[in-house]
Amino acid sequence: MGMAASQARFLGLTARKTNVEYEGQQINQQRTTLSNQSANYYNDLLGMSVPVPPSVDDYTKTVYTFEDGALTNQITAMIAQANGTYSVSYTRQWKDDFSVVTAATSIVNKSGTEGNWVYRVGATTLRNMSDKLSYTIDGTIAYYNSQDKKYYSTEDFQPGSEVDAKDKEVKLNSDDEYLNSLSADQLANLQKEEEEYLELLKQKYGDGDYLIRYVKNSSTGEYVPYFYKQSDLEVANYDANGNSQSNINCYSVGSETKTEEVKAVEGCKLEKDSSGRYINITIPSGDGANEITYSLTTSTVTDQAAYEDAMNQYEFDKQEYDQSINDINAKIEIIQAQDKNLELRLKQLDTEQDAIQTEMDAVQKVIEKNTESTFKTFG
DSSP states (O other), rough: OOOHHHHHHHHHHHHHHHHHHHHHHHHHHHHHHHHHHHHHHHHHHHHHHOOOOOOOOEEEEEEEEEEEEEEEEEEEEEEEESSOEEEEEEEEEEEEEEEEEOOOOOOOEEEEEETTTEETTTTEOOTTTTOOOOOEETTEEEEEEEETTTESSSSSOOTTOEEOOOOOOOEESOOOOOHSSSOHHHHHHHHHHHHHHHHHHHHHHHHOOEEEEEEEEETTTOOOEEEEEEHHHHHHHBBTSSOSSOOOOOOEEEEEEEEEEEEEEEEEEEETTTOEEEEEEEEEEETOOEEEEEOOOEEEEEEEHHHHHHHHHHHHHHHHHHHHHHHHHHHHHHHHHHHHHHHHHHHHHHHHHHHHHHHHHHHHHHHHHHHHHHHHHHH
16 A cells, blocks of 8 residues: 555544544433433432322211200310310201102193193193182182181182082082092191192292192002192103103102201310210200200211212322323333433444554554655665
8 A cells, every 4th residue: 555545544544533433422422411311200200299098097087976855966066165164066967757858750741832831740730839729619710718618709718709609519620639539628728738838849949830749659548749840840841742851850748857057055064984085965055044964975987978089089199190100111211222222322333443443553554664665765
């Protein structure tokens, strides 16, 4: 190899070696960046709080109750006073057997025209509870007054509007089997009872007109009232034959548990047993002249609904936590794969650099030989 060729070859190898070294530096820089990203992800893992399942003990409390006849009372607060007595708050519960409650309904049929709809269940027409029961006496519409046992052509029993019913057919204007089985006096008493029902319905389910029908209980033989709110009937869906297709709210008379809160009764006294639990409570009467002592019943109650809500929240948080862990691990795996590829490339560059250096050493020897030979020729 000539001197010029050797020099050119050496310069080319030098440039190649420089490029390899530069690429190696770039790869090391990339690996450093990947290492920093990986460290950040690991720091994120360390900074994450692990969800802890709720303990049922956190939702369990000791409850004190006492009985007062049909009333069941549960103490909600006991605040000690400076004079040794307590200010006590409690809720009382009782069962009201004369209450309106929701009930199942049969299919309601709607007929008539707009503004004059008639609603029936089976063969029984639903009657507006605000309307007075009327009779037909020889073609005259009449209303019965239970006070003087007479019929009147006016609902308010105006003097002079009496209708003679003696020896005449008196027909109740209703197709309700139960109503037709009652006497006029019984019907008058029933309407007074219905006024109480109507008041309860409006208090609980809102103002408006309510319709009623009576259904015979097959077990007891008694007739039970069923109520419908007219506005619910008007907005319901009906098919071409007028039969209801949507759910219609229906109500009846039944038992209902009612609750009342008694707040901050002053001057109460509490007695404990040797274990520190309260066993008796003494409550002053309304006028403060007398005191009544009740035995306390101790029980532990778990707020199951709150516990289940907390458990659901824990499951949700745990899923989110696991998902975050999986996401970060997936990112770390990608970084590790990239770093592995860079490491392999770096090893290739090291091998290439060693080969270049070996070749440069060989070319260097050739140049030295050519130089030595040239000096001998001209020496």
